[in-house]
Amino acid sequence: MHRLYLVPTLIINFVIVLVPALLTVVLAFCNWDGISTPTFSGLDNFRALFADGVFWSALTNNIIWTCIFLVVPIAMGLLAASMLLLVRRGSNFFQVVYFLPVVIATVITARVWQGMIYSPVTGLFGLLSRMGLPLANPLAQPSTALFGVATVDLWHWWGFLCVIFFAALRQVPQEHIEAARIEGANYGQMMRYVLLPAIRPTIMLMMIMTVIWSFLAFDFVYILTQGGPAFSSEVLSTLAYRHAFYDLNVGQAAAAALVISLFGLVGTFFYVRLQTQEGEQ
Template sequence: MSADTSAREESTGSTRPPPSPAATYTARPGRASRQRLSTGAAAGFLGPNLILLGVFLFLPLGWAFLISFQESSGFGASGWVGLENYRRLVTDPTFWQSALNTAAFTLITVPSSLALGLGLAVLMNSVLPGRRLFRTLIYLPMVISGIATALMGVLLFDEATGIVNKLLRESGLATVPWQSQGTAAFASVILVTLWIRVGFNMVIYLAGLQGISPELYEAARLEGASSWQQFRYLTVPLVGPSTFFLLIMDVIYSFQVFDTIFVMTGGGPGRSTSVLVTYAYENGFVTRDQSYAAAIGIVIFLITLVFTAIQWRGNRSRDTVG
């Protein structure tokens, strides 16, 4: 029997059964493994940014929040005063004047920069000779530092040697007291701010316009829509996401404006151009009342946070209804 069995095994060539597919299959990573890999990759990309945000944003913000409940000049020990700095804000007339100036500055610059940016974007999106050069020139103030553009504003609006007043004198017109009269000083700051911000708004709107299908305008023209009707009922609604983004960015910029006002007017004459950030700087680095300056900074942060949350919620509600 054993000899016959050996002969049969030799005739068949092997005593082992053929390997099953399960034995040769290489197991792939499971769903949990893939999720771990994705989480690790996301952490690798986000980690450096989160570290930078923590060190340069969240940590200073938390430190400012802590200082706002203390009495500190930046030197030596500080004492805990609770809400005293915030109660002081309520009764401080300079704070309220700076807040009103900030609100007026925001209400003027934000709609104006949005309207000018959209108008320039529509113009630059059309067949205009030399439009690439014009785009560069309009966007150039955003590339230059804020201090440099503010110094250019000083060259333009200086009351004694500025280019604008020189042109007015050469034309036989009365000069404008850009530094000695509050309304004129405020207007000069607004004009320079618009010069700085319009280029950025134009670029964002231009990107939005180039994402609109030309067939929509062709269909509107076939239906007899005028240029204004196409702008009103096609362009404005379709660049809504760009408007939402720019609205938030411009409001945040307006509440945080500092370098232009600091270089051009220093918050004067009087307090006519003083805004919340310049007033916080004055308290923190001139009078060395850093706890009060921190309280002003926290108020600025809360105002911008509330406005952004309201706009975000309103935009989501609009998209849901649409």
């Protein structure tokens, strides 16, 4: 009888995720505009994709994005979380403030940064350049567009990591911290020899998730720059989306989706292993 309990979850999952995912694998080897009958085209989609310079720059952007997010928000989160552990008084207030950007919809966050900060007309950057500090809108320059978008996602994201690291740090046994303190450890030594090793599994998990999420990054790129200017901020997910819904080249979109999934798969392997290790105990 108990196996029936799983049925609703699995039916919904199969219909929405599994079956379409398998169809995507098939479509990657087909020529399809979304309307007519798909025709088998072998590796054509992949050939076209790999011959497209935009694909390689999108892939490079995903890798740059991953590197940024593996370092900056994790460092910010760890620094703030360790400070929260130190001060204790007010830590809850700061935690809630840091988490606020996480609960605000991505569209709203994107528009606030676009209009109120980056805009040369209505934003802070415009005000500062009128006052003589030349600040160009980063989203309008091919060389800075990706970083302009990444900054917005960083603002939206680092508080989440801080809250998670703080939760992990609070579970570090008190005796370990006291012992290090009696030995005369300073902040740096405390971090390096006691706190960081103690929350290593959590940091590992967050790094794996960062790699997976970095290849899924979509909302901010799509809303802020649509991948532009001149594809300079294009990432794989916006490239796939554009192929499917703007060019009606669903086969090639499916091929790009498979490339994204391939990177995700490596992360997923480590993620599942880490998560189930804990389940075994």
